[in-house]
Amino acid sequence: MDWGKGITMTLAAFAVLMLSMVAICVKQDDIHLVTQNYYEEEIKYQDQIDKMINTSQLNYEVLAYDNQLKIIDLQLPTGAKGTLHLFRPSDARLDKKIDFDIIDPNVNSVDVKNLKPGYWRVKLSWTENGISYYQEKKINI
Structure with missing residues (x-):
């Protein structure tokens, strides 16, 4: 494997990780403030x-x-x-x-x-x- 493929794979893995984290955060529905006012x-x-x-x-x-x-x-x-x-x-x-x-x-x-x-x-x-x-x-x- 050469440097180009390693960098590309690392960036692709990072992008997949970020997209999965965003999807998890968007699906979360139990976010509560300490108080409403x-x-x-x-x-x-x-x-x-x-x-x-x-x-x-x-x-x-x-x-x-x-x-x-x-x-x-x-x-x-x-x-x-x-x-x-x-x-x-x-x-x-x-x-x-x-x-x-x-x-x-x-x-x-x-x-x-x-x-x-x-x-x-x-x-x-x-x-x-x-x-x-x-x-x-x-x-x-």
Whole structure:
């Protein structure tokens, strides 16, 4: 084999590789953004920082995950209202949002056994006595 054929074969193999990569990328249909309204979320991020500062001033842990029982415990007082967002970074179709209003402090856990195993972010935002809070925890189910 001479140089001309080697270079031609190398370029042809490279072209086939590139065309197959393009075909794979075009066929992919499960591309998800972290959030649909990314820019609006970015502008509101200072409010999020203020909520996280409020949470850091609490003297107790609000969000706890029991890996054995597959339960998320919310240690919130009566009267707290908010949203628990179970966020799956790899697939937005699996995300779940749960609104809550703590009436009985003894009933404040969420069963996550039915969620797909893997990496999840639990985002908890709530209001208590007129003050807004936010806490995020990374879990593996």
